[in-house]
Amino acid sequence: MNTMVSIVTPAYNSEKYIIETIQSVLNQTYQNWEWIIVDDGSTDNTVNIVKEFISKDSRIKLFQLKSNLGPALARNKGIEEAKGDFIAFLDSDDIWKPDKLEKQIAFMKTEKCDVCFSSYDLIDEKGRLVNKRVCVLSQVSYKKLLKSNYIGNLTGVYNARILGKIVVPDLRKRQDWLLWLEALKRSGKDAKGISESLAYYRVHKRGISSNKMALLKYNYLVYKKGLGFSVLKSLKYLVLFLYEHFFVKSKLVISTDNF
Structure with a gap:
C-alpha cells in the first residue's frame, strides 16, 4: 500500500456528472492516492462542487486555469503537479469500479509492466448501462497502438517512476492517444491489458466517437502534428487506422446481454 497513485482529471463544465466521478474515486479499495483536478475555465458549478469535497478530503487538489485552454493543457498541468509513483487518468464524466486501482497496481507489480489498461463498460448520458463492453x-x-488507440484513457495507468512525466501535444482531441504512444516508446515494452472491466465510460451523443468525419480529422492531426509525420x-x-478500427478493433466491442 506504500505506492502512491496520482489521479489526473481535466474538468470543464462538469457539474452534471462530476459528483458521481468523485464518489467513484472515494470508494476505491486502494486508498493511497492523490487526486489532481484541473478546472479548464468552467462557467458552471464545477469548481464549487470540487471545493466542497476538498473540504472533507485533503487528498483532492484543485488547480484552476484562467480560461478554457483545452484538455491537453489541463491534463499537462495535472501531470506536472503529480507526485505519485504511478499516474492514472479519469475524465470528469467517467466512473471507476471500486477495486479498479487495487487490481491494476497489483497487476503492474506482478507483471512488471510500465503501462496497464483494462476493459470497460459503456453507459449513456444518464448513467445507464447500454449493454456494451x-x-x-x-x-x-507501440506498432499496434500506432494503428489505433487500444488504451481507454479512463483505465490507463503508467509507472511515472520509470517513464517520468509525459507531456502531451496541444491537440483539442485524441491527445490521450499520443500520451500512451509516448509511454510505450519510452518503456520499450508492450502495454498489458486486464480483461476484467474496471470502469464505466460515458457515451455522449455528440462525442467524437459518434462523428466519423471529426474522428478522421483528429486522427490525421495525431499523425501529422502530434507525431510529425509527413x-x-x-x-x-490514416488508411491503416480505418482498417484497424473498423475490421479489427470493432470486434472488441461486445454485448453484455448474456453476462
Whole structure:
C-alpha cells in the first residue's frame, strides 16, 4: 500500500456528472492516492462542487486555469503537479469500479509492466448501462497502438517512476492517444491489458466517437502534428487506422446481454 497513485482529471463544465466521478474515486479499495483536478475555465458549478469535497478530503487538489485552454493543457498541468509513483487518468464524466486501482497496481507489480489498461463498460448520458463492453487485448505494442488507440484513457495507468512525466501535444482531441504512444516508446515494452472491466465510460451523443468525419480529422492531426509525420505518411497511417478500427478493433466491442 506504500505506492502512491496520482489521479489526473481535466474538468470543464462538469457539474452534471462530476459528483458521481468523485464518489467513484472515494470508494476505491486502494486508498493511497492523490487526486489532481484541473478546472479548464468552467462557467458552471464545477469548481464549487470540487471545493466542497476538498473540504472533507485533503487528498483532492484543485488547480484552476484562467480560461478554457483545452484538455491537453489541463491534463499537462495535472501531470506536472503529480507526485505519485504511478499516474492514472479519469475524465470528469467517467466512473471507476471500486477495486479498479487495487487490481491494476497489483497487476503492474506482478507483471512488471510500465503501462496497464483494462476493459470497460459503456453507459449513456444518464448513467445507464447500454449493454456494451469494450474488451482489451492482453498486450499492445507501440506498432499496434500506432494503428489505433487500444488504451481507454479512463483505465490507463503508467509507472511515472520509470517513464517520468509525459507531456502531451496541444491537440483539442485524441491527445490521450499520443500520451500512451509516448509511454510505450519510452518503456520499450508492450502495454498489458486486464480483461476484467474496471470502469464505466460515458457515451455522449455528440462525442467524437459518434462523428466519423471529426474522428478522421483528429486522427490525421495525431499523425501529422502530434507525431510529425509527413502528409503522405500521415495519410498512409490514416488508411491503416480505418482498417484497424473498423475490421479489427470493432470486434472488441461486445454485448453484455448474456453476462
